[in-house]
Amino acid sequence: MARKKTSHSRLKLKTVISHRLKEVRQELFGEHGGPELARRLNLPARTWYNYETGVTVPAEVLLAFIDQTGVNPVWLLSGEGPRYRRGLEDQVLSDLTPQELIRRGLEKLEERDPEALSVDHDDAEQTEEFVTVGVVNSEDLAGDVSPLRAIDSILVYHGWLKHPKSTVALRIEDDAMHPILPIGSMVAVDCAIRGAEELQGRIVAARVEGRAVIRWLELSGRHLILRPNRSSPDTPTVAIEPAAVGQGAGPILGQVVWSWSRFI
Structure with missing residues (x-):
């Protein structure tokens, strides 16, 4: 049986989510913070960067990412509402001394x-x-x-x-x-x-x-x-x-x- 093709809407959603994952990672961990975030998620750095380029993110990884960053799941999936569940004070604040x-x-x-x-x-x-x-x-x-x-x-x-x-x-x-x-x-x-x-x-x-x-x-x-x-x-x-x-x-x-x- 031929494999069912992924719909255009699902591909678009995967791309949008990957972009949002990268946005949050850069904001909280910095431009070169992928390895540090991957460490906290118990992942190889290469695996995390694959997710940022559109590879499907397993549910358990997505849940761990939400827990580590405090990102709002509604914003992550739809772009609606505040980006974080908490205020800026609860972020990693990697830009502060x-x-x-x-x-x-x-x-x-x-x-x-x-x-x-x-x-x-x-x-x-x-x-x-x-x-x-x-x-x-x-x-x-x-x-x-x-x-x-x-x-x-x-x-x-x-x-x-x-x-x-x-x-x-x-x-x-x-x-x-x-x-x-x-x-x-x-x-x-x-x-x-x-x-x-x-x-x-x-x-x-x-x-x-x-x-x-x-x-x-x-x-x-x-x-x-x-x-x-x-x-x-x-x-x-x-x-x-x-x-x-x-x-x-x-x-x-x-x-x-x-x-x-x-x-x-």
Whole structure:
């Protein structure tokens, strides 16, 4: 039996939706933010870019995209109504600096309770929109200092964090993850998620030579492979021997669950 041709109206709808997906991705994650969005959707970057060119998007991916971005499903399908289910304050705000994010969040806290402005990570205040996350030094995070001493703070949308009280922020100090996370970018690390098997193929914070670094995690037999996004003599791929994996608290410090990329 001959395969039924896709109607012109369905093709047109697929094209329009793909354009809207791209619009939202560019607005929230930036011109080069496809890989970061794909990571949050548990997809290869190439797969996501295929969706932006008109490949049919599976329902589960579309639902995950709606959840991650807060886009209004009615607008996505018909172009009617507001683009987002929430206000601009709930978007990723990838065009703002960390200082601007902090200022915006503190203004919201002041609207509710002028006294609730503590930036201590141990007493992080949570509102309906934001959680205050402490920024820590890479040496402190790698050294398992308890409690961790925050040197700064940043406000993160609470929906992005599974374990807010176990999450810290870290500024990237090398260019190993360029262009996904250029040097100077900020990441949130969930220290409650450390299992190697569940973190296979994900971006993690790991202990290397007394510092916390951000790398892709791969498993090779019993070995842990910490792979940069682009390798160089200064940022080589690191293989951790099985004997070392079982020592101390382990090299994996947590999963990178949120990022603010410093686009160059």
